[in-house]
Amino acid sequence: MIDFLIALIENTLYSATVVLLGALGAIINEKSGVVNIGVEGVFILSAFSTVYFTLASGNLAIGILLALVVSGLAGLIHGLISIYLRGDQVIIGVGFNMVAAGLTIVMMVTTWGDYSQTPQIQKLQGLQFTIGGKVFIIPLFSIVAILVGLAEWFILEKTKYGLVLKACGDEPRAAEAMGINVFRTRLLATVLGAVVMGLGGVFLSAEWFGNYTKATTAGRGFIALANEAFSNWNPAMAIAGALLFGFFEALSISLPIQLQSMLGRQFTAETYLFKMMPYVATIIVITMVMKKIRMPRALGKPYIKE
Amino acid sequence: MPEASNYMRIVKVIIEEAVSLLVGFAVAVIILLFSGYEPLSVISILFSEGFRNTEVLMKQSIPVIATGLAFSIPALAGLFNIGGESQLYIGAFTGLVSTYIIYNATGQPVLSSVTGLVSGTLAGGFWGFIIGYLRARRSVNEVVVAIMMNWTTYYLVLYLIVSRFTDPIYSHMSVFVPASSRIPDVLGFIMIAGVAVLTYIVLRYSSLGYSIRVAGLNPKAAVYAGFNLEKIFITAMSISGAIAGLGGALFVLSVIYSIDTTMSAIYGLGFLGIGIGLLGRNNPIGVVLAGLFISGLQFGGQWVELRTGAPPYLTDVVIGIIVIALSATYTYELLVSKLRRG
Numbered sequence: 001m002i003d004f005l006i007a008l009i010e011n012t013l014y015s016a017t018v019v020l021l022g023a024l025g026a027i028i029n030e031k032s033g034v035v036n037i038g039v040e041g042v043f044i045l046s047a048f049s050t051v052y053f054t055l056a057s058g059n060l061a062i063g064i065l066l067a068l069v070v071s072g073l074a075g076l077i078h079g080l081i082s083i084y085l086r087g088d089q090v091i092i093g094v095g096f097n098m099v100a101a102g103l104t105i106v107m108m109v110t111t112w113g114d115y116s117q118t119p120q121i122q123k124l125q126g127l128q129f130t131i132g133g134k135v136f137i138i139p140l141f142s143i144v145a146i147l148v149g150l151a152e153w154f155i156l157e158k159t160k161y162g163l164v165l166k167a168c169g170d171e172p173r174a175a176e177a178m179g180i181n182v183f184r185t186r187l188l189a190t191v192l193g194a195v196v197m198g199l200g201g202v203f204l205s206a207e208w209f210g211n212y213t214k215a216t217t218a219g220r221g222f223i224a225l226a227n228e229a230f231s232n233w234n235p236a237m238a239i240a241g242a243l244l245f246g247f248f249e250a251l252s253i254s255l256p257i258q259l260q261s262m263l264g265r266q267f268t269a270e271t272y273l274f275k276m277m278p279y280v281a282t283i284i285v286i287t288m289v290m291k292k293i294r295m296p297r298a299l300g301k302p303y304i305k306e
Numbered sequence: 307m308p309e310a311s312n313y314m315r316i317v318k319v320i321i322e323e324a325v326s327l328l329v330g331f332a333v334a335v336i337i338l339l340f341s342g343y344e345p346l347s348v349i350s351i352l353f354s355e356g357f358r359n360t361e362v363l364m365k366q367s368i369p370v371i372a373t374g375l376a377f378s379i380p381a382l383a384g385l386f387n388i389g390g391e392s393q394l395y396i397g398a399f400t401g402l403v404s405t406y407i408i409y410n411a412t413g414q415p416v417l418s419s420v421t422g423l424v425s426g427t428l429a430g431g432f433w434g435f436i437i438g439y440l441r442a443r444r445s446v447n448e449v450v451v452a453i454m455m456n457w458t459t460y461y462l463v464l465y466l467i468v469s470r471f472t473d474p475i476y477s478h479m480s481v482f483v484p485a486s487s488r489i490p491d492v493l494g495f496i497m498i499a500g501v502a503v504l505t506y507i508v509l510r511y512s513s514l515g516y517s518i519r520v521a522g523l524n525p526k527a528a529v530y531a532g533f534n535l536e537k538i539f540i541t542a543m544s545i546s547g548a549i550a551g552l553g554g555a556l557f558v559l560s561v562i563y564s565i566d567t568t569m570s571a572i573y574g575l576g577f578l579g580i581g582i583g584l585l586g587r588n589n590p591i592g593v594v595l596a597g598l599f600i601s602g603l604q605f606g607g608q609w610v611e612l613r614t615g616a617p618p619y620l621t622d623v624v625i626g627i628i629v630i631a632l633s634a635t636y637t638y639e640l641l642v643s644k645l646r647r648g
Binding site: 037081085086087088089090091092094095096097098099100101102103105106107109110115219222223225226229230268269270272273275276279280282283286287302 | 337341342386388440444446447449450451453454455456457458461462464465468469580581584617619620621622623625626627628629630631632633634635636637640
């Protein structure tokens with residue numbers, strides 16, 4: 001039983017961390033009025049870059065740093081096209097996801113001649129505790145993610161910077177009249193948002209899997225977007241949403257293992273039914289708790305100066 | 307002069323698309339140069355092989371034209387349908403299984419394939435309805451529900467195939483569509499192209515099409531004018547789900563005949579449909595053309611790999627860049643006005 005609980009909590013943390021960081025990045029973006037559905041693409045680029053640059057430099061810290069730079073650059077491109085060139089923000093995101101997925105595989109083939117996976121890197125070690133003779137690991141990035149979430153909530157709700165950011169997303173014209181540079185604030189938000197999303201990608205390869213494969217991100221960027229909408233663009237609620245999704249995903253892994261040993265038989269096709277759990281649970285929960293959606297009012301609309 | 311302005315609008319769209327395609331291929335050339343491949347030979351193989359076999363091209367484009375339409379119709383109403391993926395899965399699976407069961411029960415090839423197409427369409431439509439209903443009646447974000455339904459359906463179909471409908475000989479495949487129930491030649495393409503034409507007519511000339519467009523252009527005005535937004539959302543999502551479902555059923559019955567237990571033959575076709583809907587400018591006829599074009603590039607990409615070893619995923623990069631370039635049409639206006647001012 002203690003094994004079951006430890007595995008459940010650990011898996012919850014792993015799964016929640018990615019979904020949380022992606023949502024936190026997207027919230028910064030969208031509070032400023034810029035939609036970014038390219039979270040998956042940022043995850044892909046940053047998870048791949050972490051491995052690529054770590055192997056190239058022989059140093060994990062440099063790999064992580066450069067992966068965050070790559071994420072920031074991706075945000076910069078998204079911001080420049082959507083803010084200054086008034087591109088359709090949703091379309092840019094769709095295109096960006098395709099480019100990221102294709103480009104990383106092309107680079108994988110040209111660098112290592114392998115279509116499916118990169119070599120392994122030396123992973124980060126989480127915080128280890130011993131409970132009743134069992135080792136219990138808290139991933140470092142889970143702590144980072146929760147701290148970023150709390151800080152983001154504080155900045156958005158309690159400081160002047162949060163007010164400026166929200167003004168750009170709700171009433172850009174009024175913000176401009178108050179002397180805020182809407183273009184520059186939005187650009188800063190898309191870059192910063194992409195860096196926070198990038199932390200999620202870094203976590204995937206630097207602490208969770210230790211390499212990059214086509215299946216590393218597995219649509220988690222889209223789950224992060226779902227969490228963002230679930231949280232009603234509130235970072236504190238995003239922490240709760242991520243833990244909830246993470247819990248159901250962890251349960252979908254741990255429960256069949258536990259049931260198999262209790263019933264003494266192997267599941268075959270039934271494992272697919274368990275895998276449906278987190279997604280079905282999300283639909284049910286969101287249908288029950290959903291109140292009026294309150295997204296930033298000028299979300300997705302390019303700001304046009306008069 | 308409405309004719310002249312209409313003509314100018316078409317010219318503008320063609321120029322924007324052409325420039326975006328050029329940008330997409332220019333980036334591809336740069337990537338090819340960096341990774342040590344011969345850009346000219348890669349691109350010439352891409353086009354010469356990709357568009358050589360018309361029948362293959364038409365068949366391969368069936369599912370993405372369907373998911374492209376499934377993206378575009380709700381997009382006109384202001385909804386983002388990212389659920390083409392699951393609507394296609396469930397249509398393909400339901401179409402396959404009902405054709406198989408009816409054929410084994412009655413021995414009637416035409417009856418079985420017609421039942422397959424109808425049930426695939428209905429299943430997809432029901433999947434779309436769920437998203438539209440939750441959005442309209444419970445104000446649940448359609449993107450969230452669609453994403454969750456994509457994964458739910460992915461595992462649901464896998465479960466059903468592995469637990470009940472595995473082929474007795476090839477254990478990694480589902481049962482096969484009986485040989486005489488298969489849809490011959492390019493009839494499947496003709497059907498989906500017919501659906502596109504029908505969609506075009508409905509969107510342009512019917513009151514339903516009008517209300518969909520008004521809801522997308524100005525939802526507030528639509529409400530004041532007495533349109534029922536809830537009904538429009540549910541209808542648009544149900545129709546688009548039905549088309550994606552039909553596309554899945556047609557693809558199974560006329561091209562792949564069976565679904566493998568990793569779903570590799572149908573995975574990603576819904577996401578690709580989003581790109582195709584955008585490339586086709588949410589115009590049903592444009593979606594058919596974009597579907598043929600992208601399918602050709604993808605098919606050509608496989609030949610590029612065989613001949614030069616360049617990974618076929620390069621095609622995805624090209625398509626992605628084209629989509630990004632298409633998003634920023636304002637850039638072209640900016641350039642033109644700069645050029646005019648000198």
